[in-house]
Every structure is written in C-alpha cells, then in structure tokens.
Amino acid sequence: MLVQIWKFAISCWFFAACSIVTAQSKNDIASARASEFFQNYCVDCHNQEEAMSGIRVDHVSETGSFLEFRKNWKRVNEVLRFGAMPPEDAEQPTANETKQTQLWVANRINSIDCDLISDPGRVTIRRLNRLEYNNTIRDLFGIDFRPADDFPSDDVGEGFDNIGDVLSLPPLLLEKYLTAAEQVSERIVYVPGSETANKVLIDKKDISIVGGGRLSGTSIDFHSNGTVTLLVSIETTGSYEFSVDVGAQQAGPELAKMELALGGKNVFKQSVSAGRDDPRKYTVKMELSVGQHKIALSFVNDFYNPKHPDPSQRDRNIYFSNVTLVGPTSVAVDELSSFNKLIHDNLPLESSNVSNEAAAVLDMIIHRVFRRELSPKELEPYKTLVQLVVNKGESFQRGIQVAVNAILVSPRFIFRLEGGEGAGSVKGIRDLDDFELASRLSYFIWCSTPDDELLNLAREGTLSNQKVLRAQLSRMLSDPRVQGLTAGFATQWLNLRNLNEVVPDPNVYEFTDELRDSMQRETELFFEHVLQENLPVFDFINGKYTFVNQTLAAHYGLQVVVPASDSDQYVRVSLAGIPRSGILTHASILTLTSNPNRTAPVKRGKWIMQNILGVRPPDPPADVPVIEVAGKALPNSSFREQLNLHRENAVCASCHNQMDPLGFGFENFDGIGKYRIKDGEFPVDSSGILPTGEKFDGPMELVDILTSRGAAFARTLTERMLVFALGRGLNYYDECAVDKIMKQLKKDEYRFQTIISEIVLSDPFLKRRGEEK
Structure with a gap:
C-alpha cells in the first residue's frame, strides 16, 4: 500500500x-x-x-x-x-x-503584481484654478460674483487645468488675488457709511442687446431704436444709486430720448440734450433686494433722413457709457445677510472686547475658508488685525472686512494643502486625514469647497468610514453643485471649451453665437443626464436621445414643440429612426472637429481615437505637405479622393489608416453638424474599413462597431476621470487601481456612477505619499 x-x-x-x-x-x-x-x-x-x-x-x-x-x-x-x-x-x-x-x-x-506595488503617487500641492476659485467664493459666501474671470488663464496638463505640476503662480495672478480678496470682502461685509462703487462691467457675459445697439469699447452705441439689458447681482438689500453717462447725436424735430427700466417696469424717461463728446450723468435711486436684477436702458425715438441737406441732421443716435451702481447707502438690520447680522450682534461695547468679539465673528467662516479646524493660536493674527483697524478709529465692521481680506489671500485658502509626513507609515505612505479627504472629494465632484456637512463629518473623524463616504458621495451627486463636474471635467474631456475658438466661415455656414451656446449646452445636458440617471457609459456612444432647444431642433431638422414663452428651454427628444446617436453626432463635437470651411475627417478620427478609444496618434511629421496641396492636384475630385492622394505618402499612411475611416464615417454631417447626403456636387461616401477589418456604411454602422469596443471606451473614461480626480497624470502603479475599477464597473453593467465611486474608494484617492526625508 x-x-x-x-x-x-x-x-x-x-x-x-x-x-x-x-x-x-x-x-x-x-x-x-x-x-x-x-x-x-x-x-x-x-x-x-x-x-x-x-x-x-x-x-x-x-x-x-x-x-x-x-x-x-x-x-x-x-x-x-x-x-x-x-x-x-x-x-x-x-x-x-x-x-x-x-x-x-x-x-x-x-503582468504587474499589485501586491508588491503600493504607491498612491505624488500629488503636487496646487492652487485653486479659476473655476474652483469662483465656485468656492459662491459656496462660501452665497454671492453671485466671479472674481477669477479676471485671472490669467490656467495652465493645462494631461488635458486638464487642475494638474498640480503645471499650475503656475505668475506675478500678475498674485496681484489679482489681492484685488479679488478686496472685492469679495467689500461684498460680504457691510460697512455703514462706506458706499462701495460697483462698476457694472459692459461685457458680453453681463449684457444683452436688442435692436440697433452695439458694444464700442466700454460704451454702448445705438444707431436705431433698441435696448441694452444689464444683469446685476446684489448681495445686500438696500438703497442704491444707478448712474449712466448719456450723450446724443441730434437730428430731426425733437431731442433724443432714453428710458430706464428695472425688472421690466419703466422708472425713468429723459430727453437727452448733451452731445456725444460732452455727455451728461443721470442718476436714479433704486431699492434693490438680494439677488439678480435686470436694468434696461433704451433708445426710443430714432430718426433717420438720408436726404437731409445737412449731413449732421440726417441721423439721430444715442450713446451710453460709464454705467455704475453705488451702494447700498442704507440697510435695515433685518435685511442684513446672516454673516452681517452676526457682525451686528457682536459689535463690541467697549474697546477691550474687540478681540473677543472678532474671534466670535471670524470663527464662523475661517475654518470653512481654510477647509479644516484652526487652533486659537492660528486665529490670533486675524483678531489682531481687527484690533489694529479699530485702534486707528475705524469701525469694527471695517476691521472684520480687513481680516476677511487677509484670510482670502492666505496660502491656506488659495492652495489645496495636504500637510503631514509619512514618518512611521509603511514605505512613507499614509491615509489622508478626514479634512484632506473632504477637500479631495468636494473639488472632484463639485469643483468647489467642502460644505458644512462634509466638514462636520471630518471634524468627527467619520468621513473616511467607507459606509459614510458612500452615503456622502450619493448626496453630493444629487446636489445641484454637481454641475461643477460638468464644467470642470466634461468640458475638458470632450474638448468643449475649444468650441468658443471655432469660427465657421460665414460664406459657407450659417452660424451664430446662440447656435454655438445651444450646441454646447446639449452635450453638457447629455453628460449630466447619464450621470444623474446612472446610465451605462455606452450611452455616450449609442444613446438614441438628446436634448434640444428650439434653435438646435431647427438646426437638426427635428419637429420639437418648445413652449413659446421659453424658446430656450431644452427638452429630451428621441432619436429613433434618425441617423444620430450619442455625443459623436452632437453638433458641438462635429463643429469643433471641423475646419472653418469644410469637414475635417482626420480631426474627427483623431478625436474619436483619443477620447473614445484611448489611443493617442503621434503628431504628423513637420515636412509632410498639407492636404490642400492634393486639392490643387485633383481640382475636380471629392475631398475624400484628395485625402487619399495625401495618404499615398508612406509616412502619413500608417496614422491615416487609423484615423481617416473613423472620420469619414461621420461625413454625412457637415462642418457645423447638419445632416447631408451630398458634399457640393459629390455624393457623400461615409463607408469605410477599419484596420482591424470591420466594414461599415454610414455613421450608425460605425457607432455599432464603436459600441462593441465599449470596454475600451469605459477604460479611457475611467483613466481620464482618475487623472482629473487626482490632479496628476497616471503612472504604471496606477494600473492596479484602474484594473480594480474596471472589474467592478463590468459587474455593475458599466454604470457611470460606479466609475466615480470606485475612484473615491481607490488607494490613489484615499492615500498619499509621505514627504521624502
């Protein structure tokens, strides 16, 4: 045996x-x-x-x-x-x-042994970018004010503007921080007797013009009847003074006339006798409450007689300039914001109490501004500032204003600091503390500061509990502030920010700023829908629905009923039976991947390779002739035939064999995303063969092929979102985290929120390297 x-x-x-x-x-x-x-x-x-x-x-x-x-x-x-x-x-x-x-x-x-690789990567300390700064000011103080719009453009690395390794701090930005801090402190701290002149900026984003007006530098010139509407934001209810310089070019039997309306109601009408070069200032008092208000200036009595013998009497025009809003000049206590009421309630009765009362006021905001707890010693310098201002004879409110100013230029506010070292930790790696985690989470999901609930959980030390973290993530994804993920991630992942730089040739395409805005909003709404409904990410490729307003519906040739009272309202529409699917047939994507006067199959193919398939084609060699040269050689040929001639160059062919079929698959859409069956006199040929052998005829068959490669797209989206969440590029040691996310994503049928939740629960997100000794 x-x-x-x-x-x-x-x-x-x-x-x-x-x-x-x-x-x-x-x-x-x-x-x-x-x-x-x-x-x-x-x-x-x-x-x-x-x-x-x-x-x-x-x-x-x-x-x-x-x-x-x-x-x-x-x-x-x-x-x-x-x-x-x-x-x-x-x-x-x-x-x-x-x-x-x-x-x-x-x-x-x-073949990486993830058990032997434990490295969450190095995250460089980085400042808030412009979007994060504006959102943070909004959410900290509840004011509709965007000071960072005046900052220099943010540096971009790895496709995003939140990458610590490239976000520089030029001297000009330091000056802008000082100005922004002053502007914010003036808006949130009401100082009695101090009338702050807030200049209403005459800029495209603040105004709308109807009729015969146009921007001319910092003024608005009207050569026929029309109205300019200015949108102003009020942070404190009270009395304000609205001023405008008005001059006119006179003609006809009467003086030029202007009207001023507030919220659609006329409040002032005046004949203007002053000339254009010597305008007169008109001032109107207004009672304004917290919120946004529309102030409209109108030219109401145009005159034009081109046959008048005196050229100076042929045309009546009016000119508005130097628009300002001053105030509030007086505010009732019950109209103060909660922060200003706190200041009012803590007004020191004696000079010896200034420091204590200042501490009570500043403690309300400083831990939220710095995104962590502060010790009494750390609060001391700001209390001292208030005391110094009061000692000089200025008001307690002015002292608080100065202290807030100082707080907003502190590195603890401007930078996303993650302190501490890895001493005593295995390989110098440590878990984020709960305050650091709160900041990573909020700037990932909201592109903004942690709210009170996150900070309270961090203070209790429970945010890092996985059950609590999942619950908070669910709450945050349901919050309106999740639009920050659209503005921060989606617009850069899909290159939508480049849409503003595209200028289609007006001799070829009918294109307006309104259409451009509608295109971008369609794609943003689609992204938000897939996110909010937690749909499979494959909807980005093959979703048979979209969101249109009246402008975009007309552009697409869709019969959509939009309420006449709100033609800018977006409605969800089915694309069943229509040759459009997902974002690849959105006018935004098709426009930004076109040339000004024609489609660009190479650009479209490259965009698909990078953003859908996760393949980055190399840049073209410097000595390769442009495609237009082929057009001269074959003047009576279709664009596709011209591009085929370009591909005869062996150096070009290897990349074009990958990109061109993908781009030509969407040739049924012109340079601004309209569907077509002919390109000039030539029939559109949107068929092709991919390098892997798959054949297709038309965009919908190509969409089917791309959908079959959905796992590759899901990985591309996961990697891009992980880069955005971490604020750094990925390295080999991140592959383990990506693989783990992909396994769970497949189990969850590739639903979008799984990517986000698994990123938040991953080691690269929850941990950091300790400082090198």
Whole structure:
C-alpha cells in the first residue's frame, strides 16, 4: 500500500513539474517569437538612436523594460491592435503574427503584481484654478460674483487645468488675488457709511442687446431704436444709486430720448440734450433686494433722413457709457445677510472686547475658508488685525472686512494643502486625514469647497468610514453643485471649451453665437443626464436621445414643440429612426472637429481615437505637405479622393489608416453638424474599413462597431476621470487601481456612477505619499 501511495505521489509531482516546464516553455517560445517579430519588422525605425514617433522596441528583452517604459509599450500595444504598423511600404507580417505579438505585449503590460506595488503617487500641492476659485467664493459666501474671470488663464496638463505640476503662480495672478480678496470682502461685509462703487462691467457675459445697439469699447452705441439689458447681482438689500453717462447725436424735430427700466417696469424717461463728446450723468435711486436684477436702458425715438441737406441732421443716435451702481447707502438690520447680522450682534461695547468679539465673528467662516479646524493660536493674527483697524478709529465692521481680506489671500485658502509626513507609515505612505479627504472629494465632484456637512463629518473623524463616504458621495451627486463636474471635467474631456475658438466661415455656414451656446449646452445636458440617471457609459456612444432647444431642433431638422414663452428651454427628444446617436453626432463635437470651411475627417478620427478609444496618434511629421496641396492636384475630385492622394505618402499612411475611416464615417454631417447626403456636387461616401477589418456604411454602422469596443471606451473614461480626480497624470502603479475599477464597473453593467465611486474608494484617492526625508 505504501508503495502505491509513493508511486502516486511521484506521478503527481512529475505531471506538475511537466506542466510548469510546459508553461515556462510556452512563455519562452512566445517571448522569442515576439523578439523576432520586432527584430524583423520594427527595430530599424524604433531603436535607441532612431525612435520614430517616440517609440522604441529594441529593449524588448531587457528585464524591467515593461515596467520602466510602460507608456512606450502601451503605445506599441495600441499600434499593433489597430494594425497601424508596419507601414504599407515595409515588409508585412501575417495577421496572425501581429495578433500573437499584440497579445504577448498586452500580457506583459498587465503582468504587474499589485501586491508588491503600493504607491498612491505624488500629488503636487496646487492652487485653486479659476473655476474652483469662483465656485468656492459662491459656496462660501452665497454671492453671485466671479472674481477669477479676471485671472490669467490656467495652465493645462494631461488635458486638464487642475494638474498640480503645471499650475503656475505668475506675478500678475498674485496681484489679482489681492484685488479679488478686496472685492469679495467689500461684498460680504457691510460697512455703514462706506458706499462701495460697483462698476457694472459692459461685457458680453453681463449684457444683452436688442435692436440697433452695439458694444464700442466700454460704451454702448445705438444707431436705431433698441435696448441694452444689464444683469446685476446684489448681495445686500438696500438703497442704491444707478448712474449712466448719456450723450446724443441730434437730428430731426425733437431731442433724443432714453428710458430706464428695472425688472421690466419703466422708472425713468429723459430727453437727452448733451452731445456725444460732452455727455451728461443721470442718476436714479433704486431699492434693490438680494439677488439678480435686470436694468434696461433704451433708445426710443430714432430718426433717420438720408436726404437731409445737412449731413449732421440726417441721423439721430444715442450713446451710453460709464454705467455704475453705488451702494447700498442704507440697510435695515433685518435685511442684513446672516454673516452681517452676526457682525451686528457682536459689535463690541467697549474697546477691550474687540478681540473677543472678532474671534466670535471670524470663527464662523475661517475654518470653512481654510477647509479644516484652526487652533486659537492660528486665529490670533486675524483678531489682531481687527484690533489694529479699530485702534486707528475705524469701525469694527471695517476691521472684520480687513481680516476677511487677509484670510482670502492666505496660502491656506488659495492652495489645496495636504500637510503631514509619512514618518512611521509603511514605505512613507499614509491615509489622508478626514479634512484632506473632504477637500479631495468636494473639488472632484463639485469643483468647489467642502460644505458644512462634509466638514462636520471630518471634524468627527467619520468621513473616511467607507459606509459614510458612500452615503456622502450619493448626496453630493444629487446636489445641484454637481454641475461643477460638468464644467470642470466634461468640458475638458470632450474638448468643449475649444468650441468658443471655432469660427465657421460665414460664406459657407450659417452660424451664430446662440447656435454655438445651444450646441454646447446639449452635450453638457447629455453628460449630466447619464450621470444623474446612472446610465451605462455606452450611452455616450449609442444613446438614441438628446436634448434640444428650439434653435438646435431647427438646426437638426427635428419637429420639437418648445413652449413659446421659453424658446430656450431644452427638452429630451428621441432619436429613433434618425441617423444620430450619442455625443459623436452632437453638433458641438462635429463643429469643433471641423475646419472653418469644410469637414475635417482626420480631426474627427483623431478625436474619436483619443477620447473614445484611448489611443493617442503621434503628431504628423513637420515636412509632410498639407492636404490642400492634393486639392490643387485633383481640382475636380471629392475631398475624400484628395485625402487619399495625401495618404499615398508612406509616412502619413500608417496614422491615416487609423484615423481617416473613423472620420469619414461621420461625413454625412457637415462642418457645423447638419445632416447631408451630398458634399457640393459629390455624393457623400461615409463607408469605410477599419484596420482591424470591420466594414461599415454610414455613421450608425460605425457607432455599432464603436459600441462593441465599449470596454475600451469605459477604460479611457475611467483613466481620464482618475487623472482629473487626482490632479496628476497616471503612472504604471496606477494600473492596479484602474484594473480594480474596471472589474467592478463590468459587474455593475458599466454604470457611470460606479466609475466615480470606485475612484473615491481607490488607494490613489484615499492615500498619499509621505514627504521624502
């Protein structure tokens, strides 16, 4: 019996050993074949001395190559997966050789032992960007004021403007911080007897003009009847003085006349005798409550007689300039904001009480501004500031105003600080404390500061509890402030911010600012809908619905009923039976990926590769001729035929073979997203063959193919959102977190909120490196 057991054990050991040897042999054979593949087809152009497109393959057999040069090998994997290499004029491997090599590279890339890699990455301390600054001021103080609109543009890295490694702090921005702090403190702290002149900025974002008016520098000139409406925000209820300089060019039997209306009700009418070069100031007192108000200036009696013998008497015009709103000149106590009521209730009766009363007032806001608890010692400098102001004979309210000013220029407000070191932690890695977590969470989801509920949980030390964290995330995603995720993430991921820079040729397309705004809002509403309803992310590719107002419905040729009282209202519409699906057929995406006078299939294909498939094509070589050269060679050919001539250049063909079919699949949409079946006199050809062999005829068949690659899109979206959440680019050690998110995402049927929740629960989000000793 013992002999039989011994023989059985020997047999098990033998077969196990053979299995190990066989597996090892298979790996060795696969590695050898991959090395041979790269040696035969790739290494001549992709080596240490000549790394075309920044790609090397000569270190394929080096130990650690796939870890150290992970980005390089990921690009190799993408190129092989899409059949983009070798170029057409080079010796070609068989399809099976390419497939087996691609699988081997993919396996090596993903062969990371996540148990041995525990690195949440380095997050550089970063300042608030412009969006975050404006949202933070809004949510801290409840005022509709956007001081950061006047800041310099934010630096962009990894596709986003919240990346710590690139967000610089130029001297001009330091000056803007000082100005913004003063403006905010003046708005939130009411100082009796101090009338603050708030200049109503004459800017596109603040006004609307109907009729014959136009902006001219800082004035508005009317050459025929019309109205300019200014939207002003009031933070304190009280009495205000509205002033405007008015001059006119006279003509006809009467003087030029102006009218002033508040909230649609006329409050002032005046004949204007002053000339354009010597205007007269008119002032009207107004009682304004907290909120937004519309103040309208109108020119009401235009006159025009081009045949008058005196040229100076042919045209009556009016000119408005130097519009200001001054106040409040007086405020009742019960009309004060909650913060100003607190100041009023803590007015010191004696000079010796100033410091204590200041502490009571400042304590209400300072921990919210700094996003953490402060010790009495840390509050001391600001109490001292109030005392110094009062000692100089100014009011207690003015002292609080100065202290708030100082608080708003503190690095603790301007920067998202994460203090502490990793001393005593394993490998210098530590968990975020609850206040740090509150800030990461709020600036990820809202692009704004933590609210009182988050800060209270942080103070209790319970926010980091996974159950509590999930509950808070659910609350935050249901809050209106989640629109910050649209403004911060979606507009940059989809390149929507570039839409404002697109200027279609007016000789080719009928395009207005209203249409541009409608296009962008459609895509933003679509993003918010998929997010709020927690739909599968594949809806971004194949969702058969969209959101349109009357302007966009007409552009798309849709019969949509929008209430006449609100033509700008957006309604959800079905796209069943219509050749549009998801964001790829949104006019916003189609317009920003076009040229001013025609479509740009290459741009559209590149956009899809980067934003949907997660593949970044290399930049074109500097010496490659532009496509217009092909147009001159084939003047009577379609644009597609001209592009085919351009692709005959072997250097161009490898990338164009990937991008062009994707772009041509959407050629049924013109340069501003209108559907068409002809391009001039030529029928539109929107068919194609992808490098992987799939054929399609028209945009909807291509959408079906892209949907079949939904997992690749989901990973692309996950990686982009993780970059945004962390404020840094990804590295090889982040792959483990991404893989874990993808596993849960697949279980949850690829629903959008799973990406967000799994990012929040991931190690890169919850942990940080300790400081290097």
